Amino acid sequence: MSAGFDRRLTPATERVALESLRGRLARPAYTAGRPARLAVPVADLCRAPQGTRDRQVNFGADLVVIDQQDGWAFVQAMADGYCGWLRAEALEHDLPQVTHRVSAPATHVYSGPDLKTPETMALSLGARLSVTGVQGGFARLARGGWVPEQHIADQPAPDPAAVAETLLGTPYLWGGNSRCGIDCSGLAQGALMACAIACPGDSDMQQAGFPPVEGEIRRGDLLFWPGHVAMALDALRMIHATAFAMAVIIEPIADAMARIDAAGQGPFGGARRPPAGACAPFP
Template identity: 75%
Template sequence: MTAADPRLTPATERVALDSLRGILKRPAYTPGRPMRLARPLADLCRAPQGGRDRQVNFGADLVVVEQRQGWAFVQAAADGYCGWVRAEDLATEMPPITHRVSAPATHIYAQPDMKTPELAQLSLGARLSVTAMQGQFARLAQGGWVPVQHVADQPDHDPATVAARFLGTPYLWGGNSRNGIDCSGLVQAALGACALPCPGDSDMQEAAFPPAEGAIRRNDLLFWPGHVALALDAERMIHATAFAMAVIVEPIDQAITRIEAAGQGPLRSRRRPWPGRQGAFP
C-alpha cells in the first residue's frame, strides 16, 4: 500500500499529518493529537455520518488529524487505518495498557461482583488499563471491573484457536467485534491476539504476508477476490462469510467450489503469517 490509499492516508481535504509534508499538498498540517477510544466499539466511517469502513475497539490508540462538527478524523495506531469517529467517544487520558480482553466478549461491571449491573460489553482484543486485582475481578483505570478469566497480559500462540472463539458471530461488513465481524476483521483479531501485526482489509492482508509453500498448514490465509479465510488444517477453514451471515467452519475444497460457482472467482493465493514478527503486547 502507498500513501495514496485513502484508507491509510492520515489526511482530510483540509489537514494532513506533518509526516505528509512534501508528499501530499494540503492547506494545513498538524502533528496530530494522540487520544484513545473510550467507548466499547466505534465505527471508522469514510465521512462524518458516512458508511462504516472498519471498527475500533475499546482502548484503541488513535491520532486525531482534524475535528469538525462533533467528528474526529483519526488514524489507528495499530494498523494505520483512517476514518471518522465521533469526537465524544475519545479520551485524552491514556494510562498504561496492561491487558487485553482474551475472551470473545466480556462485561465491565460496576463493582467486583457478577451480580452487580454491567456497565458495558467489550470484545476480544479490547485494550485495558488494569490498576488492581480483587478476587476474580480486575479494576480498570477508567472505572469498573472486568472478570480476570477474560483478560490476558500475554499473547495467544495460535491464531486458529483464537478465530474459533468467534464461531457463530454474526457477519457484519467492516465489523471487528463479537457483535459482528467480517472476513478480514476475523483474521486481524486472530493474528492480533497473537501479537502478529495485521492490516485491516483482505487486500492489504494478502499484500502483507509471504506466499505459503507446500501443503496447506494450520493458520495459512486463503484469499479470494475480496475474501479471506484461515486454515484450521489441510482440509478445513474458518471464515466470516455472507454466505452463512456468520463465522463458520467449512471444508476448503467445498468452499473453493462454491465460491467459484457463485461467480466470485477462484482461490487466488495462499499466504503464511510467519513467526518472529510479533509486535507489542498488550
C-alpha cells in the first residue's frame, strides 16, 4: 500500500483500485466495483486470501467487490469503509431492500414460522434483514427463512451501553464482531451501530473519530488504552471485551486502570464521547 493510505480503509489491491482512487493511487486497473451483500452469518475480513483476520462482517452487510482471486473477493464494507478479503461464495448479488436488523444478541433463522421447525442458521446482533411479511410472530425473509419478530427492529436502540450489556459473557475473539466471538472494538462498534451511531472498526480509529470528554465520564463514553477500548456504564463502571477474561465483562473503571497499568499495557488514553443520538442510516 502506498504511503499515506491506511490499508484497512483503502479499497485497492496491488492489481486494481476503486475508481474513486484514480489519480491518487496508482494501480494497473480501476473499477466501479460491484455491489454485494453477505449471505452467511458472519465472515472474516482477511489481510490476504487465506490470510489473517482483521475484522468481521455480519449477515446482510452491504459490500462493494473490488477484486477477485482464486475464489476470494476483496471487498469494502459500506457501513464503516473497512476492507479485506473474504470467500466469494459468501456473497450474494440479489439485493432486496433491507428493512430490519437483528436487535437481540443472537437469533435463529427457522425453516418455517414455527419455533419447532428446524433452524437453518444463527445470526448475531446487527445482522441486516429483508423482511417481506409477518406470520404467527415470525418475520419472513426475502431470501427464505423466518426470524422471531421479538428479535428484530426497524428502529435504532436508544442506549449503546444497554446494547453492550446484552453481550455480557460473549467469548473474546480477536477481530470478532458477533455473538460467537467479539473483541473490544467490535463491542463498541456493535453497540453504537445498533443505535444508528456511525463508528469505525478498530480502537485507534474510534479514538481518533470522537471528541475528547471534558469533565466527568458518563454512560456511553468510550475509554481508551493503547490498542484497547471500553464503554462506560456510568462514572465508575465499564464494559469491555477483554483477553484478560477472554469474555465481555463489567468491572470498576479504577480497577481496570490499575490492572492495565500494572501489566504495562497503559497508560490510560482518556475518554471520547460518541454522538448522543442517531446519526447514521438505519437499518
